[in-house]
Amino acid sequence: MSTQKKNTNHRTNNPPHKTVTSSSNGKKKLTAAQRKELERQQRITQVLIVVGSIVVAVIFIIIFLSVYGDNSSSKTNYTSDTADQTSSSSAVDSTIYPASEKFETAPDGEQLKKPAKGEEVAVLETNMGTIKIRLFPKYAPTAVENFKKLIKEGYYNGIIFHRVMNDFMIQGGDPTGTGTGGKCAFEGYETFGDEFGRNLYNFRGAVSMANTGAAGSNSSQFFIVQTKKAQYYTLGDKEGFIKNGGAKWAAEQYEKSGGTAYLDGQFKSVTGSGHTVFGQVYEGLKVVDKIAAVEVDASNKPLKDVVIKKAYLTKVK
Numbered sequence: 001m002s003t004q005k006k007n008t009n010h011r012t013n014n015p016p017h018k019t020v021t022s023s024s025n026g027k028k029k030l031t032a033a034q035r036k037e038l039e040r041q042q043r044i045t046q047v048l049i050v051v052g053s054i055v056v057a058v059i060f061i062i063i064f065l066s067v068y069g070d071n072s073s074s075k076t077n078y079t080s081d082t083a084d085q086t087s088s089s090s091a092v093d094s095t096i097y098p099a100s101e102k103f104e105t106a107p108d109g110e111q112l113k114k115p116a117k118g119e120e121v122a123v124l125e126t127n128m129g130t131i132k133i134r135l136f137p138k139y140a141p142t143a144v145e146n147f148k149k150l151i152k153e154g155y156y157n158g159i160i161f162h163r164v165m166n167d168f169m170i171q172g173g174d175p176t177g178t179g180t181g182g183k184c185a186f187e188g189y190e191t192f193g194d195e196f197g198r199n200l201y202n203f204r205g206a207v208s209m210a211n212t213g214a215a216g217s218n219s220s221q222f223f224i225v226q227t228k229k230a231q232y233y234t235l236g237d238k239e240g241f242i243k244n245g246g247a248k249w250a251a252e253q254y255e256k257s258g259g260t261a262y263l264d265g266q267f268k269s270v271t272g273s274g275h276t277v278f279g280q281v282y283e284g285l286k287v288v289d290k291i292a293a294v295e296v297d298a299s300n301k302p303l304k305d306v307v308i309k310k311a312y313l314t315k316v317k
Helices: 032-068 141-152 238-243 248-257 265-271 285-292
Strands: 120-126 129-135 163-165 169-172 206-209 222-225 277-283 307-315
Touching (some): 129 141, 129 285, 141 307, 163 285, 169 285, 238 248, 277 285
Antiparallel strands (some): 129 277, 163 169
């Protein structure tokens, strides 16, 4: 067995132009120049530590805000029960499928009429009853096309109503059941544009697109207005609704049947909210009320799933 000898030769790493002197007790003394240089280096180190700490803090704040701050564009698609949603820029976004420019403005009261014979309607068969919806392809063509395409794909089959608020609305259309999912039907696009000002309103029974509050953030989630009371919020009241451009016939209807006037898109600048109306329940409002009355948790999610067992299109006979 061999052993390895230790090297007893000591070398200094001191550069040749610097001299190190030792005192009688073996401790090295620094020259004045060396002390000055050492102090300078210590100050630089302290400054670097402070700057580094600030940079780390700023990075942490940025990461925190990106995760927990205003993430409305990528997280929850929903309609709020208050008028506090964030408005977005009107800049064109290539990820948003543009709303059709070919549309008509609905005649007064058209929204409340029963569908005509041969007219195509949507049917939602739920585990609590059936809801029948008249669609408005002339007045909200993009939203209706999106809804019909998703129905034909079987997209809504088995999806729950994930957000239910009695005396407000019931919301579904998210395959994840969390309120954070969903897609639009237009290939290559994340969302599609809004269709406001078509003389369609968020009356009781109206079917509207849920969104994040940002312009053109419609995907697959929708809600059915359930409240029997007229809700105006920052519009004030019936007079405020008319003063801000609401039709008189619509004001009378809100007072008569209820609804969420502040969610009408043409009032977005006043209320901060806006949702595209593309359908109206003409049969099954009692089912909507029944769903709205179920027991929910703190997030307004039903404790027992309310499921859209099947969604399909059919023609009125």
